[in-house]
Amino acid sequence: MKVDLYRHARERMVRNQIAARGIKDARVLEAMLKVPRHLFVEEALKDQAYGDYPLPIGEGQTISQPYIVALMTEALELKGNEKVLEIGTGSGYQTAILAELARWVYSIERYPELARRARRLLDALGYKNVSIRVGDGTLGWPEKAPFEAIIVTAAGPKIPEPLWEQLAEGGRLVMPIGDEWSQNLIKVVKKGGKLYKEDLGAVRFVKLVGKYGFAA
Numbered sequence: 489m490k491v492d493l494y495r496h497a498r499e500r501m502v503r504n505q506i507a508a509r510g511i512k513d514a515r516v517l518e519a520m521l522k523v524p525r526h527l528f529v530e531e532a533l534k535d536q537a538y539g540d541y542p543l544p545i546g547e548g549q550t551i552s553q554p555y556i557v558a559l560m561t562e563a564l565e566l567k568g569n570e571k572v573l574e575i576g577t578g579s580g581y582q583t584a585i586l587a588e589l590a591r592w593v594y595s596i597e598r599y600p601e602l603a604r605r606a607r608r609l610l611d612a613l614g615y616k617n618v619s620i621r622v623g624d625g626t627l628g629w630p631e632k633a634p635f636e637a638i639i640v641t642a643a644g645p646k647i648p649e650p651l652w653e654q655l656a657e658g659g660r661l662v663m664p665i666g667d668e669w670s671q672n673l674i675k676v677v678k679k680g681g682k683l684y685k686e687d688l689g690a691v692r693f694v695k696l697v698g699k700y701g702f703a704a
C-alpha cells in the first residue's frame with residue numbers, strides 16, 4: 489500500500505485554515521482533503537505546499553493560498569452536474585478541485601508551458617473531465633457556453649463581457665476585481681438577466697492579462 493505522507497498535512501490544512509475560517513460545504517472540504525497539493529508545486533517547495541500562503545509556480549505566477557481556493561470554490565455552489573469555466577489554469581490545482589466537484593471543467597491558460605504541465609499532472613492523477621486550452625481566457629470559451637459556474641483566478645479591472653454573456657441563467661461567477669495591487673473577491677449571480685453582487689473580501693492576485701483584462 490502506498491503511504492500518503494502528506495495526508496496529515498492536508499488534514500491540518502483543512503481543519504486549521506479552511507474549516508476554522510468558516511468554509512462549510514462538506515464536498516469542498518472533502519475535495520481539499522483529497523487533492524495532493526504538494527504535486528502542484530515545484531519539488532523544492534513540496535514541504536511548504538500545505539502552508540497558509542500562495543507559492544510560485546513559474547512564469548511569475550502563483551498557486552493561490554488554500555483558503556482562497558476553498559472560498560472561491562464554495563462560492564460556486566457546485567452540486568456535481570455543472571459545466572465550469574476556469575480562467576487561469578496555472579498549476580492545475582484549482583482545476584483538480586473543480587474536477588472533483590463538477591461534471592466538466594473547461595480551463596484556459598495564457599502560458600503554454602503552464603498549461604502543458606497542468607495537463608500532464610491532471611492526466612497522471614486520472615482526471616478525465618478536464619479540457620485545457622491555451623489562449624486569452626477573457627474571451628471565454630463560446631463553443632462550450634453556457635456555464636453554470638465561472639471562476640477567474642487572476643485579477644481584472646471588471647468582469648469581462650464575454651464571461652458575463654457565457655454565464656448560464658442562475659449561474660455564479662467568482663473573480664478578484666480591482667487594480668494591479670489590491671482587489672476584492674466578487675461573486676455575481678445572474679438571475680433574470682440581472683446581476684446580483686456580493687463582496688467576499690480583500691485579496692491579492694496576479695494580473696488577468698488579455699483583451700478584457702489588463703495590458704501585458
Ligand code: SAH
Binds near residue numbers: 545579694
Ligand atoms: N488557479 C491557479 C492559479 C493561477 S495564477 C492554480 O491553482 O495554480 C493565475 C493564472 O492566470 C496564471 O497562470 C496566469 O498565467 C493566468 N492568466 C492571466 N491572464 C490570463 C488570461 N487572460 N487567460 C488565461 N489565463 C490567464
